[in-house]
Amino acid sequence: KRSLSKTHETIIGRVDTLLLGKKQIDTDTLEELEEILITADLGVKTTVDLIRTLEQRLKRDELQDGAALKRALKEEIQLRLLEHHAPLVVTDKKPFVIMVIGVNGVGKTTTIGKLAARYAGEGKKVLLAAADTFRAAAAEQLETWAKRVGADIVRHKEGADPSAVVFDACKAAIARGTDVLIIDTAGRMHTKVNLMEEMKKIRRVLTREIPDGPHETLLVLDAATGQNALSQAKLFKEAADVTGVVLTKLDGSAKGGIVVAVCHEYALPVRFIGVGESVEDLRAFDPVQFVDALFQ
Numbered sequence: 001k002r003s004l005s006k007t008h009e010t011i012i013g014r015v016d017t018l019l020l021g022k023k024q025i026d027t028d029t030l031e032e033l034e035e036i037l038i039t040a041d042l043g044v045k046t047t048v049d050l051i052r053t054l055e056q057r058l059k060r061d062e063l064q065d066g067a068a069l070k071r072a073l074k075e076e077i078q079l080r081l082l083e084h085h086a087p088l089v090v091t092d093k094k095p096f097v098i099m100v101i102g103v104n105g106v107g108k109t110t111t112i113g114k115l116a117a118r119y120a121g122e123g124k125k126v127l128l129a130a131a132d133t134f135r136a137a138a139a140e141q142l143e144t145w146a147k148r149v150g151a152d153i154v155r156h157k158e159g160a161d162p163s164a165v166v167f168d169a170c171k172a173a174i175a176r177g178t179d180v181l182i183i184d185t186a187g188r189m190h191t192k193v194n195l196m197e198e199m200k201k202i203r204r205v206l207t208r209e210i211p212d213g214p215h216e217t218l219l220v221l222d223a224a225t226g227q228n229a230l231s232q233a234k235l236f237k238e239a240a241d242v243t244g245v246v247l248t249k250l251d252g253s254a255k256g257g258i259v260v261a262v263c264h265e266y267a268l269p270v271r272f273i274g275v276g277e278s279v280e281d282l283r284a285f286d287p288v289q290f291v292d293a294l295f296q
């Protein structure tokens, strides 16, 4: 809960300044609220939708004072988060394949390490595929995580063909009876075309070995980058079949509103949130808890 304190301060702090002790709500109040939500990174589309709903509730005389409006705002945000919410369910497919995508620096490797720790902790056999062959550091970092959490790893030399890594990893996973195969992919700043090409190539190799894979395509976004995270969500959603999102660095960021925007505007389920650098700082996303922490 403390991890959302910055977001709480910036969003709810301003909402409270606007609403606390207000005896009557009018459209001007809603206009000011609209501005707060937009600057708090909830996204224009989601904000407009929220304000429109609150206007209707105002007309129905449901919002007598500031406290009632704040309660209604909380309810409506929660509804929108629940609408697309779905936790990541790792089925007993062997292997269950999670492909992890996102640009450099968002916390992709760290998230993979945390996920590996989570599944290894559940007694699952985990294999990591270091298919980001463009940065030697990426494979090394992944190897450190693998050792730490007791996962296997397949890595090639720097500059190797990512598809070859995926091919070897699939073969190894099948041969060893791996439960969860997590594939790290290159995170160079992408254009839509080369992103699609890269995904297609990896997928082609993957589906030859594991026909119904990947079972999850997880997009990692850095919440602290605000609107940048939103444009990455748009690009990746168009170029790859994203099935879930991880929002990292919510601790210390005031931009937690981005969670609502990603969920509602892009209809993408937020699977996990990152709230710190250590291994236990990856939480399964829970909309009710999230909104409670935000509005506490």
Ligand code: GDP
Pocket: 103, 104, 105, 106, 107, 108, 109, 110, 111, 187, 248, 249, 250, 251, 252, 273, 274, 275, 276, 277, 281
């Ligand atoms: P990658 O380039 O996407 O693989 O990013 P890394 O996994 O190397 O992470 C970049 C930096 O962000 C590292 O210093 C991580 O420790 C840090 N990081 C990752 N996730 C989180 C998070 O949820 N909270 C915080 N505070 N830092 C994070």
